[in-house]
Amino acid sequence: QKEVEQNSGPLSVPEGAIASLNCTYSDRGSQSFFWYRQYSGKSPELIMFIYSNGDKEDGRFTAQLNKASQYVSLLIRDSQPSDSATYLCAVRNQGGKLIFGQGTELSVKP
Amino acid sequence: ETGVTQSPTHLIKTRGQQVTLRCSSQSGHNTVSWHQQALGQGPQFIFQYYREEENGRGNFPPRFSGLQFPNYSSELNVNALELDDSALYLCASGGATYNEQFFGPGTRLTVL
Numbered sequence: 099q100k101e102v103e104q105n106s107g108p109l110s111v112p113e114g115a116i117a118s119l120n121c122t123y124s125d126r127g128s129q130s131f132f133w134y135r136q137y138s139g140k141s142p143e144l145i146m147f148i149y150s151n152g153d154k155e156d157g158r159f160t161a162q163l164n165k166a167s168q169y170v171s172l173l174i175r176d177s178q179p180s181d182s183a184t185y186l187c188a189v190r191n192q193g194g195k196l197i198f199g200q201g202t203e204l205s206v207k208p
Numbered sequence: 209e210t211g212v213t214q215s216p217t218h219l220i221k222t223r224g225q226q227v228t229l230r231c232s233s234q235s236g237h238n239t240v241s242w243h244q245q246a247l248g249q250g251p252q253f254i255f256q257y258y259r260e261e262e263n264g265r266g267n268f269p270p271r272f273s274g275l276q277f278p279n280y281s282s283e284l285n286v287n288a289l290e291l292d293d294s295a296l297y298l299c300a301s302g303g304a305t306y307n308e309q310f311f312g313p314g315t316r317l318t319v320l
Contacts, residue, residue: 102250132309141298141311142251143210186250195264196241196300196309198250 099124102189104199112207117174119185119202124168127192131163133172134186136201142186145172177206210234210310212301220318226287229315231299233280237310238303240282242274245296245314257282286317294319 104121111117119133130149134142148154148161148170160173170189174181184201191197211234221227233240241256241264253266257276271287280301286293296316302309 104250134311141296141314144308144310147308188251193264195253195256195266196243197253198243200250 100199101125101191101197102187102199104185104187104202106200107203108205109202110205110207111177113177113179115177115206117177117181117204117206119172119174119187119204121170121172121187121189121199122168123170123187123189123191123197125189125191126165126168128168128189129192129194130190131161131170132188132190132196133159133161133170134188134198135181136184136186138183145185174204177204179206179208182206210312212237212299212310212312214297214299214312214315216315217313218316218318220320221289222320223289223291225289225319226285227289227317229284229286229297229299229317231282231284231301231312233282233299233301234310235280236303237280237301239309240276240299240301241309242282242284243298243300244268244293245298247295251298254284289319291319293317 132147133145136142187199242254243251245251255265276282300309
């Protein structure tokens with residue numbers, strides 16, 4: 099079992115829809131959770147982080163964390179073609195290491 | 209702009225050679241981590257440093273080594289290069305809270 103797992107996609111949504119990206123992790127002692135966006139040929143760009151159970155909103159983005167279920171998600175409201183990218187879930191585990199999932203490719207169709 | 213820079217941008221080496229990659233972090237960023245990203249994969253954690261001490265290492269062999277310097281710069285050294293070492297190498301830096309980690313643009317290493 100991988101330490102951080104994501105569906106590789108591609109996930110395709112129409113413009114204006116809500117995109118839902120999911121991530122599970124195996125280390126129950128994990129401390130903080132991150133969502134990064136990576137455009138092709140570029141380095142990852144931090145979208146947001148969360149470390150408490152519940153929701154955290156920033157503009158069109160909402161991160162949700164459920165530590166009991168070891169699950170973290172990212173919702174993108176009013177998706178735009180410019181949101182088309184690979185979304186990486188990363189977890190700071192109990193040992194302090196930043197572990198990434200394999201990424202979910204999102205395609206927003208005009 | 210994250211304030212994190214890396215050099216060189218691209219590098220071509222041959223199998224068996226050694227390489228040094230460099231990263232310069234923002235002032236005040238005491239933590240730096242290095243990651244290897246193969247094509248189509250997520251970044252793989254190599255190691256991280258906090259205040260010039262290594263404090264975490266992933267599943268990489270000892271020929272991957274690093275240093276962090278007091279001026280917020282760091283190095284990744286790879287000895288005895290193998291073909292599978294071809295990848296994008298990313299450094300990320302952040303403050304002591306371990307929350308926000310910002311990536312540099314990466315160094316694309318090709319081993320022939």
